[in-house]
Amino acid sequence: MPIPADTIFARASGAGRAGVAVFRVSGPGAHVLAEKLSRRKIAARRPILARLFDPGTGEEIDRGLVILFKGPASFTGEDVAEFYLHGSRAVEAAFAEAAAALGARPAGAGEFTRRALQNGKLDLAQVEALADLIDAETSLQRKQALGQFEGRLSGLAEGWRKRLIAVLAPLEAAIDFPDEEDVPAAIAARAGPEINALIAELKSYLARASRARRLREGVSVAIIGAPNAGKSSLLNALAGSDVAIVAATPGTTRDIVETRLDLAGVPVLVADTAGLRDQTTDEIEAEGMRRALARAAAADLRILVIDPLPPLEKGGSEFGASRIPGGDQSATGLVSDPPLPPLFKGGNTTALEARFGSPLRRGDIVVWSKADLGGKAGTPPDGVAGVVVSAKTGAGIDELVLILTERGRALAGGSESAALTRLRHVQAVEAAIDALTRARERLAEPELAAEDARLAARALGEITGAVGVEDLLDEIFASFCIGK
Numbered sequence: 001m002p003i004p005a006d007t008i009f010a011r012a013s014g015a016g017r018a019g020v021a022v023f024r025v026s027g028p029g030a031h032v033l034a035e036k037l038s039r040r041k042i043a044a045r046r047p048i049l050a051r052l053f054d055p056g057t058g059e060e061i062d063r064g065l066v067i068l069f070k071g072p073a074s075f076t077g078e079d080v081a082e083f084y085l086h087g088s089r090a091v092e093a094a095f096a097e098a099a100a101a102l103g104a105r106p107a108g109a110g111e112f113t114r115r116a117l118q119n120g121k122l123d124l125a126q127v128e129a130l131a132d133l134i135d136a137e138t139s140l141q142r143k144q145a146l147g148q149f150e151g152r153l154s155g156l157a158e159g160w161r162k163r164l165i166a167v168l169a170p171l172e173a174a175i176d177f178p179d180e181e182d183v184p185a186a187i188a189a190r191a192g193p194e195i196n197a198l199i200a201e202l203k204s205y206l207a208r209a210s211r212a213r214r215l216r217e218g219v220s221v222a223i224i225g226a227p228n229a230g231k232s233s234l235l236n237a238l239a240g241s242d243v244a245i246v247a248a249t250p251g252t253t254r255d256i257v258e259t260r261l262d263l264a265g266v267p268v269l270v271a272d273t274a275g276l277r278d279q280t281t282d283e284i285e286a287e288g289m290r291r292a293l294a295r296a297a298a299a300d301l302r303i304l305v306i307d308p309l310p311p312l313e314k315g316g317s318e319f320g321a322s323r324i325p326g327g328d329q330s331a332t333g334l335v336s337d338p339p340l341p342p343l344f345k346g347g348n349t350t351a352l353e354a355r356f357g358s359p360l361r362r363g364d365i366v367v368w369s370k371a372d373l374g375g376k377a378g379t380p381p382d383g384v385a386g387v388v389v390s391a392k393t394g395a396g397i398d399e400l401v402l403i404l405t406e407r408g409r410a411l412a413g414g415s416e417s418a419a420l421t422r423l424r425h426v427q428a429v430e431a432a433i434d435a436l437t438r439a440r441e442r443l444a445e446p447e448l449a450a451e452d453a454r455l456a457a458r459a460l461g462e463i464t465g466a467v468g469v470e471d472l473l474d475e476i477f478a479s480f481c482i483g484k
Contacts, residue, residue, distance in 0.1 A: 003029025003036075008107040009099045011092055018087030020064075023095055025081040025104060026112055031068050033102050034081040037061070044070040052083070054098050061094045062086055076112050077119025117465065124465030125153045128422060132216060140265035144215055144415035152418035153425070156205075157463040160432070163198060164457040167191050167439075171450035191449070195440045202433050205419070209426050212419030214300060215412040218260065218267035221404070222296045225305035227275030230369030233391035234305055235259060235272040238401070243272075255288060256295055263401065265415075266408035271295055300411050301404075302364040308375040360384055363410075365403055371395050424462070431459035 007027030013020070025033055034042055038050040051063040065084035074080040085091050096106070113130060116122045122130070129148030136142040148154075170190040223231045236242050239259040261268040273295055274288030296302050360366070362383035368375050371390035380386035385403050389396030420426050439452035 003032045003103045005029070005103065007033065007104040008111055009033075009096070009104045010107040010112070012082070012112075013087065016087075017089070020084055021087030021092065023083040023085060023092075024107075024112060025083075025099065026074075026076045026078050026107075026115060027104070028079060029103065030079040030081040031070075033099060033104055034066055034068060034083075036102055037098060038066055042066060042068050044068045052085070052095070052098070054094065055101055056098075061098060062091045072119065072121070075121065076115040077121045078115060123154050125157065125425075125463055126151060127465075129153075132421070137260065138262045138265045138267045140215055140412070140415045141267055143265075144212070144419065144421065147415065147418070148421065153420070154464050156418040157460050158466075160198065160202070161457050161460045161466070163194065164436075164453055164460065167194050167198075168450060168453050168457075171446050171453060192440065192443060195436050195453075199433055199436050199440070202429050202436075206426065206429050206433070208413065209420040209429075211411065211413035212421045213423075213426075215266070215415060215419075216421045218269040219301065219408045219411050220299045221268055221270045221301045221303060222292075222299035223270065223272050223303045223305060224292055224296050225275065226307065227277050229275065229305045229307040230367075230391055231275065231305045232257070232272050234303070234367060234369065234389065235270060237389075237391040237394065237397050238270060238404075256291060261404075263405040263408050266405065266412050268404065268408050271299070301407055302360060303367055304360055304364065305367045305369050306378065307370060308368045308378060309370055309373060363407060365400070365407070367396075367400060428459045428462045432456040435459065 005028075007025060007029035009023065009025040011021055012024040013022040031042070031044075036055055037052045038048075039053060040048075040050060042048055042050075045068070047065050047067045049063065050066045052061040052066075053059065054061055062085045064086065067082045067084075069075070069080040069082070071078040071080070083095070085095065100106070110131075113122065113127055117124065117127050126149050129145050132145035133142065133149055136145050223235060225231050235257065238261060243257060243259045255274070257272040259270055261270060273292030274285065276289055276292060277285075360381060364384050366378075366380040366384055366386045368377045368386070368388045369391065371388045372393045372395070373390075375388060375390075377386055377388045385407075387396050387400050387403065389400055391397070420429060433456075435452045435456035439449040439456065442448045442452065
């Protein structure tokens with residue numbers, strides 16, 4: 001006899017060969033399925049070592065630990081069964097076949113967590129935090145995600161929403177008693193200060209949102225410079241492995257090569273870009289140069305790598321006139337003439353700024369490479385750090401990593417407090433600020449002010465999923481693994 005629908009199953013641990021694998025079953029038939037596979041009665045929350053059998057052939061599948069959780073005291077809020085078996089593909093296939101034969105179906109991506117949301121075990125902000133916790137690569141990312149999962153943002157957003165509901169009380173009173181002469185003044189006295197306080201608090205969290213998102217997504221760093229300046233060698237030195245191809249041939253790097261670093265808990269995404277040269281007739285290299293400039297403009301931080309040694313050929317400059325075939329050269333700031341003197345010879349930044357629209361910003365880093373061959377430092381622009389390195393010997397790399405770590409911490413911030421870590425959080429708070437600003441301006445018209453306050457409360461409710469988020473769920477859960 002099949003088990004009750006709608007019962008789902010999946011491997012909850014990582015795919016592939018392992019000493020132990022966890023299989024999860026959730027739904028009204030989870031406990032029945034466990035008892036049919038083990039051929040014995042099992043009490044909830046009392047793990048047992050059991051042999052599991054195929055319901056059709058009677059053949060033993062495996063033996064392992066079985067634990068039952070009675071809903072709603074489970075992760076999904078439903079009856080749940082977990083099986084801790086040997087982590088081979090053969091065991092996984094046999095378990096899936098047996099579960100399906102009993103009437104369960106394979107779970108979709110994030111379906112266990114989606115059921116937890118639907119059953120009130122988690123709110124939407126916690127669901128997103130759980131995805132971030134699973135994806136966390138650094139200690140600070142883990143701390144940020146864990147804090148959000150424990151309800152920091154949820155509690156903050158719900159607190160804002162409750163304060164807005166309190167603001168609605170005097171507005172509703174004004175609507176109920178429209179003939180009272182002193183009501184508008186009373187509304188302004190009661191609701192006005194609280195609206196002002198909420199707007200100020202929301203703006204303060206909005207101002208810190210970019211730092212929180214950088215911590216979640218990673219601080220982006222673009223390495224730029226002339227061909228053969230040592231950009232790819234520097235990337236490899238930072239990564240501690242051969243991430244990028246290094247060759248004596250100029251223009252080896254055409255597309256962007258990336259690697260992720262963990263700098264004292266700050267996630268950093270470092271990109272090696274195509275070299276920027278005087279002239280090129282190669283359209284592929286020209287496109288690489290355009291992409292390099294675009295990545296540099298979008299990055300949180302730029303590292304300009306300078307080869308301070310004399311050029312091997314006379315008559316050419318590191319950053320002179322750029323003649324790129326096809327396309328709109330003015331869009332990238334690249335022009336065809338006149339030629340400019342070599343960049344950063346003696347600390348000169350004029351050529352760089354004239355050609356590429358000042359790609360360096362305050363807080364960026366200049367690296368003078370090839371210290372092992374006699375390379376020496378020039379003078380960096382104001383507000384820009386400078387360091388001499390040798391990718392070959394490792395000289396200066398520790399100093400560069402220290403500077404990168406300091407810059408990364410300044411850009412990403414800490415992980416201790418609630419934060420707006422996703423774009424939709426930012427958009428919800430922006431919508432609430434806009435609605436509250438309108439409400440503040442229309443306190444003399446209680447009906448309109450009350451509607452604006454309701455819109456603000458609704459926007460904040462979207463953070464936790466209290467209102468109107470059905471259209472977001474498929475997108476959110478698509479990023480989850482099947483067993484979660």
